[in-house]
Amino acid sequence: MRSAASLTTIIGIANAVVLAVAAVGLMVVPSAGETPAKRAGAAAKQQTPQRPESRPSPSPGTGEPPGVVATPEFARQVKANEAGLVPVLMYHRIVTRRHAAIDRTPKQFRQELERLARQGYVPITATEFATGDIRVPAGKFPVVLTFDDGHPTHFGLDAAGRPRPDTAVGIILDVARKYPSFRPVATLWVNREPFGLRDQAQQEAAVRWLTGHGFEVANHTWGHANLRAVPTSQVRRQIVRLERLLAKLGAGPSRTMALPYGNLPRVKKAARSGGWEGTRYDFAGVFLAGAEPSVSPYAKKFDRGAIQRIQSNGKKGECRKWCSQYWLEWLDRHPRERFVSDGDPERISVPERLRGNIEARRGAQVNAY
Structure with missing residues (x-):
């Protein structure tokens, strides 16, 4: 049932930076005998946006999301704020x-x-x-x-x-x-x-x-x-x-x-x-x-x-x-x-300005961007 205790003030959290990240395509030097179609396919592959490194997937039926390792770049992409x-x-x-x-x-x-x-x-x-x-x-x-x-x-x-x-x-x-x-x-x-x-x-x-x-x-x-x-x-x-x-x-x-x-x-x-x-x-x-x-x-x-x-x-x-x-x-x-x-239970992703809000004992887990 409802408490009669006084209501506390919400901690305001500022997040002023939301940036889009695009991968930079790399020039591919064609090898001998490479066809135009192969060169086009290679270029398309090089231009694929960066994805987070994967962890082993959890066992079926656990209800957990697929494992990922959140990098600062990935955390920025998904606008992670675990504070x-x-x-x-x-x-x-x-x-x-x-x-x-x-x-x-x-x-x-x-x-x-x-x-x-x-x-x-x-x-x-x-x-x-x-x-x-x-x-x-x-x-x-x-x-x-x-x-x-x-x-x-x-x-x-x-x-x-x-x-x-x-x-x-x-x-x-x-x-x-x-x-x-x-x-x-x-x-x-x-x-x-x-x-x-x-x-x-x-x-x-x-x-x-x-x-x-x-x-x-x-x-x-x-x-x-x-x-x-x-x-x-x-x-x-x-x-x-x-x-x-x-x-x-x-x-x-x-x-x-x-x-x-x-x-x-x-x-x-x-x-x-x-x-x-x-x-x-x-x-x-x-x-x-x-x-x-x-x-x-x-x-x-x-x-x-x-x-x-x-x-x-x-x-x-x-x-x-x-x-x-x-x-x-x-x-x-x-x-x-x-x-x-951020999809990564091992890391705590926050905008850089909120790094100080995380308790000290979790400092090694902080993934600031």
Whole structure:
């Protein structure tokens, strides 16, 4: 649910240089007996624009783009900016009739996904984002789809063991079939009854299907507790009890967690790491409940213990400025502020003037142009 915490100021990112790169054709000295047709073919081959060096392609079915090694020239061509902003979208119930402001209808949800797909966004999981493992094709933009509370409208299996088409996961899969570049993954943060299921065998089947198809199932506390309002010992207990359930279901240990109500505990670090009765947890990322795009996970100002999200909604009331329709339109109007992938997960490509925005420990990965 939405946090009442104050909204932070977006890091402005300037990118003043966009240059086109053309390959210079080389003169070819004809060899003895070479025909005019051969000379023309050789010249055409020499004039082919430079392409990035290739890495070995990933295994089929991994969802990763073909491997490339991004050079500064290639990064400039695709306008890469891996110091840019990333939308981490927050969803709750997907219902035909909305009962709360944070609800979305299946039609609204589908329309938002199709808009993302048409505009070049590629989904990644919360763990992939928090750890900086961003494997998105060159020139495309990462987006993180997140779902709180493990509601029955998020996921369910039919009698044949297939995802129900009317759920959030079913709609994601359908949009991915229509737009093959739209990777069908998301992060689902659950409580003690994942997807409304009470039977452990059904819970296991749901978690097994999701994790087996690239989705992330992770921690949203045992009882959706307001962590700000309980002692630190209870914060740890709430997190560990859910971790134990996820381990039993085959999804643990979690690498990320979403804060109920977006509220950090009074001892902030207790949300990210700790233990209770012999069970420990250590999250790569802890996610808030709003209300702006996140800074890049490579940026100096990235806080893994308080990662921003955007509530999915239109532009009404407070959402006139702080929800998904507003922010997606804003990023469209300010493309130089947005995270643009270089297609190379081993390098961090940025315009030269943004080199200083990247955290020092990643300095060897920086590919500035």
